[in-house]
Amino acid sequence: MKKIKILLAKLGLDVHNRGLITVAKTLCDAGYEIVYINNAFPKEIISTAIQESVDVVGVSSLCGAHITLGRKLLEEAATYELKEEMIFLIGGVFSPLDIPILEEIGFNKVFTTDITTNQIDLDIKNLINS
Amino acid sequence: MKKTKEISHEPDLKIPNTILGSQIPRDLFYIPDPNFNYDNDLGDPGEPPYTRGIHRSMFRGRNFTTRQLAGLGLPEDTNERMKFMLDHGATGLSILFDLPTIQMYDSDDSFSEGQIGMSGVCVDSVDDMFRLFKDIPLDKTSISIVTHYPTNTLVLLPMFLVMAEEQGIPFDKLRGSSQNDMTMEELVRSGIDFIPPQDCFRIQNDNIEYLSDHAPNWNTVTLNGYNLRDFGATSITESAVAISNGIATLEEMSERGYDPNEIAKRISFFWCISNDFFEEIARLRAVRRLWFKIMKNRFNITDPKALLMRCHSQTSGISLTQVEPYNNIIRSSFQALAAVLGGTSSLHVDSYDEAYAIPTEESALLSLRTQQIIQKETAITDVVDPLGGSYYVENLTNEIEQKILDEIDIIESDGGYVKSIESGKIYNKIVSYFTEQQKDIDSGKIEIVGKNVYQSDTSLPPIDVFQHSEEVEKEQKQRLANLRLTRNNDDVQISLQALEYNCKRNKNLFPYSMECARARCTEGEIFRTILSAFGPWKPPSFI
Numbered sequence: 001m002k003k004i005k006i007l008l009a010k011l012g013l014d015v016h017n018r019g020l021i022t023v024a025k026t027l028c029d030a031g032y033e034i035v036y037i038n039n040a041f042p043k044e045i046i047s048t049a050i051q052e053s054v055d056v057v058g059v060s061s062l063c064g065a066h067i068t069l070g071r072k073l074l075e076e077a078a079t080y081e082l083k084e085e086m087i088f089l090i091g092g093v094f095s096p097l098d099i100p101i102l103e104e105i106g107f108n109k110v111f112t113t114d115i116t117t118n119q120i121d122l123d124i125k126n127l128i129n130s
Numbered sequence: 131m132k133k134t135k136e137i138s139h140e141p142d143l144k145i146p147n148t149i150l151g152s153q154i155p156r157d158l159f160y161i162p163d164p165n166f167n168y169d170n171d172l173g174d175p176g177e178p179p180y181t182r183g184i185h186r187s188m189f190r191g192r193n194f195t196t197r198q199l200a201g202l203g204l205p206e207d208t209n210e211r212m213k214f215m216l217d218h219g220a221t222g223l224s225i226l227f228d229l230p231t232i233q234m235y236d237s238d239d240s241f242s243e244g245q246i247g248m249s250g251v252c253v254d255s256v257d258d259m260f261r262l263f264k265d266i267p268l269d270k271t272s273i274s275i276v277t278h279y280p281t282n283t284l285v286l287l288p289m290f291l292v293m294a295e296e297q298g299i300p301f302d303k304l305r306g307s308s309q310n311d312m313t314m315e316e317l318v319r320s321g322i323d324f325i326p327p328q329d330c331f332r333i334q335n336d337n338i339e340y341l342s343d344h345a346p347n348w349n350t351v352t353l354n355g356y357n358l359r360d361f362g363a364t365s366i367t368e369s370a371v372a373i374s375n376g377i378a379t380l381e382e383m384s385e386r387g388y389d390p391n392e393i394a395k396r397i398s399f400f401w402c403i404s405n406d407f408f409e410e411i412a413r414l415r416a417v418r419r420l421w422f423k424i425m426k427n428r429f430n431i432t433d434p435k436a437l438l439m440r441c442h443s444q445t446s447g448i449s450l451t452q453v454e455p456y457n458n459i460i461r462s463s464f465q466a467l468a469a470v471l472g473g474t475s476s477l478h479v480d481s482y483d484e485a486y487a488i489p490t491e492e493s494a495l496l497s498l499r500t501q502q503i504i505q506k507e508t509a510i511t512d513v514v515d516p517l518g519g520s521y522y523v524e525n526l527t528n529e530i531e532q533k534i535l536d537e538i539d540i541i542e543s544d545g546g547y548v549k550s551i552e553s554g555k556i557y558n559k560i561v562s563y564f565t566e567q568q569k570d571i572d573s574g575k576i577e578i579v580g581k582n583v584y585q586s587d588t589s590l591p592p593i594d595v596f597q598h599s600e601e602v603e604k605e606q607k608q609r610l611a612n613l614r615l616t617r618n619n620d621d622v623q624i625s626l627q628a629l630e631y632n633c634k635r636n637k638n639l640f641p642y643s644m645e646c647a648r649a650r651c652t653e654g655e656i657f658r659t660i661l662s663a664f665g666p667w668k669p670p671s672f673i
Contacts, residue, residue: 010320012229012241012243012244012245013229013230013232013233013235013241013242013245013321013322014229014320015229015232015233015318015319015320015321016320017319017320018360018361018362018448018564020320021561021564021565021672022564022565022568024672024673025561025565025672025673026565026568026569028673034673036671036673038320038321038322039320039321039322041240041241063229063245063248063249064245064248064249064487064488064598065229065244065245065248067244068243068244068245069243069244069245072244093485093486093487094486095486095487095595095596095597096486096592096595097592097595097597112452113451113452113485114451114452114453114581116571116572117568117569117572118572
């Protein structure tokens with residue numbers, strides 16, 4: 001079976017990458033193909049997603065840019081009609097009030113810091129299958 | 131170095147599973163060490179080897195500085211928060227910048243969009259420094275400017291100094307510190323633009339050189355263990371990397387003709403205090419003793435003030451949980467207590483809402499109050515090194531000191547501090563450690579109350595967390611547009627060209643950055659000049 005391909009990026013200028021590195025390594029061990037691009041902005045993330053024709057785009061934000069840049073990311077994805085083809089995930093540190101906003105923006109799943117990496121794996125498989 | 135006693139109760143050994151712990155096995159109980167020698171191992175407080183504390187009277191003489199971080203929104207918002215903290219008895223301040231400022235882009239740079247004033251205060255030029263420090267007595271308040279990186283320090287600290295200069299405050303009246311630590315710029319952070327480690331190390335030492343010559347009471351470098359630890363390292367690695375940078379710095383400054391006695395006096399440390407209570411206490415004691423030995427034996431330092439490991443400590447951000455956030459108050463309080471029992475000189479206590487956002491005024495006050503309750507209500511600070519002589523703490527102090535020394539030796543045998551950063555050796559070690567840690571958290575081997583043990587179905591009412599104002603970005607961009615129109619743009623160009631030219635020559639860059647600040651160059655303009663002169667560097671990759 002073809003490996004599920006995931007693009008992972010730090011959204012914007014956020015300096016904190018422990019969480020995303022951990023997710024990348026764990027998903028790599030779990031058999032996913034990982035494209036890791038460090039810090040990037042919505043346009044670059046989407047163009048890389050297209051180039052690499054990934055199945056999943058996962059971004060991480062721990063410093064408050066999640067709404068502004070998260071919205072741009074999904075708008076950019078809509079421009080290329082990717083929302084039907086790819087799964088969009090966001091993880092990081094968010095105010096509880098922001099979680100429904102992120103879901104409304106169009107992220108298929110929002111992960112907070114209390115999630116386990118196994119759960120991320122399961123959620124991706126469920127989203128791919130549904 | 132004294133060998134640690136052989137542990138004889140093998141079946142009673144237990145490895146503590148704690149967040150970012152060293153996993154040093156512990157005995158069931160500890161007995162007196164037959165080789166213990168009070169004068170050699172401990173000495174009185176304020177006496178070599180300073181295990182018990184850097185001053186004889188410690189907190190009775192002068193209590194630890196209650197120094198909370200402040201940084202949000204526009205400079206005026208942070209100014210208000212600083213005054214609020216000072217009005218409530220804070221004895222120090224730390225200024226935290228927003229991401230664009232930390233990563234050195236202007237507020238009107240496309241990279242900065244949506245991030246201005248979010249997780250700290252936005253600063254673009256000297257004018258913002260004036261707004262930030264309005265009515266704060268610079269010659270009377272100890273101010274820590276958290277310019278994490280050497281390059282950041284080279285860009286932002288001149289703006290602070292020029293602000294003082296234009297107010298007529300002599301630099302020798304300024305007391306405080308900047309971080310100026312290459313570990314932060316080249317190892318800990320994730321980012322877009324990096325300069326090569328060698329150049330970064332040069333800038334770190336250019337900054338030290340200028341500050342030593344011109345601002346003698348300024349702490350020129352804060353060796354930052356904290357962020358490396360919260361990036362995902364043990365207290366051993368945290369200490370070893372920070373000390374290794376200290377060693378490399380003193381060697382470099384000696385080569386530049388400076389007396390290590392003068393340079394070491396202005397080196398301070400910043401430690402992360404996590405959950406393994408006794409380990410953190412023992413670690414602070416161990417580092418004090420080890421730093422003293424290195425200063426005395428390796429650098430032949432004789433000035434007693436240059437033998438002291440002075441430090442600021444902060445409770446561990448990554449030990450905080452989003453679930454049941456009030457539990458974080460308890461976690462931070464225990465960590466604060468460990469820092470105090472370990473003899474920290476200065477302290478920040480994380481707030482319970484920081485797993486969600488930067489603290490509100492209410493939660494920041496609670497953190498300050500946590501410190502003040504320790505100082506005023508518990509009598510803990512009345513006796514120096516209260517755990518000195520505990521069989522357990524002394525044993526652990528010895529063992530941690532040896533382990534830190536072993537890791538310093540590894541860094542040296544890998545070619546030294548700068549080389550080990552360049553090659554990715556330290557980076558890879560840390561990444562392997564924290565990936566394994568996460569598995570232990572996921573599996574429940576590391577227990578976190580409310581998160582993976584004693585989980586509750588009761589849903590608690592949500593806490594109020596900091597909400598960002600949309601107006602900040604608009605206002606800051608407007609200010610920057612005004613600045614670009616009203617300043618003398620010829621002066622801007624000339625000062626930037628002088629800086630760029632001298633990046634390529636073997637001249638100290640700080641005076642040229644001071645000229646840029648005086649000409650009202652912006653942070654982004656100065657940084658991009660440095661970046662284009664030194665060229666990009668690609669940090670090591672883990673994949």
